[in-house]
Amino acid sequence: xxxxxxxxxxxxxxxxxxxxxxxxxxxxxxxxxxxxxxxxxxxxxxxxxxxxxxxxxxxxxxxxxxxxxxxxxxxxxxxxxxxxxxxxxxxxxxxxxxxxxxxxxxxxxxxxxxxxxxxxxxxxxxxxxxxxxxxxxxxxxxxxxxxx
Numbered sequence: 798x799x800x801x802x803x804x805x806x807x808x809x810x811x812x813x814x815x816x817x818x819x820x821x822x823x824x825x826x827x828x829x830x831x832x833x834x835x836x837x838x839x840x841x842x843x844x845x846x847x848x849x850x851x852x853x854x855x856x857x858x859x860x861x862x863x864x865x866x867x868x869x870x871x872x873x874x875x876x877x878x879x880x881x882x883x884x885x886x887x888x889x890x891x892x893x894x895x896x897x898x899x900x901x902x903x904x905x906x907x908x909x910x911x912x913x914x915x916x917x918x919x920x921x922x923x924x925x926x927x928x929x930x931x932x933x934x935x936x937x938x939x940x941x942x943x944x945x
Contacts, residue, residue: 920927
């Protein structure tokens with residue numbers, strides 16, 4: 798039993814011994830912190846969730862940019878006469894809608910007008926979801942129609 802139980806040499810002075818003890822405490826503290834971090838399942842799950850969210854946001858940005866680029870490419874390929882006709886048709890539709898709105902305001906009862914305006918506001922607030930749902934409906938309709 799003349800050798801110490803560890804590989805480190807024994808301290809020659811009390812000062813060296815204090816330094817070795819302090820160094821060992823620091824290492825032990827770091828080890829305990831590392832073990833505690835590994836056992837903290839909630840914190841690790843939150844870190845993974847934050848990482849997944851960052852990846853999703855980045856992917857969404859990429860997809861949005863790609864969609865904008867594709868839309869621009871498609872729009873470039875549309876002939877000018879078709880664009881002009883579409884613009885005219887859109888103008889006519891807006892004009893007819895405005896006329897119908899005026900008739901509606903004159904003839905519809907107040908509670909019905911209020912509920913209708915609330916529904917229209919809700920549709921405007923959720924425009925992207927409605928467009929996505931309409932797109933899905935069109936794709937489904939085309940798929941069913943194609944199978945016939």
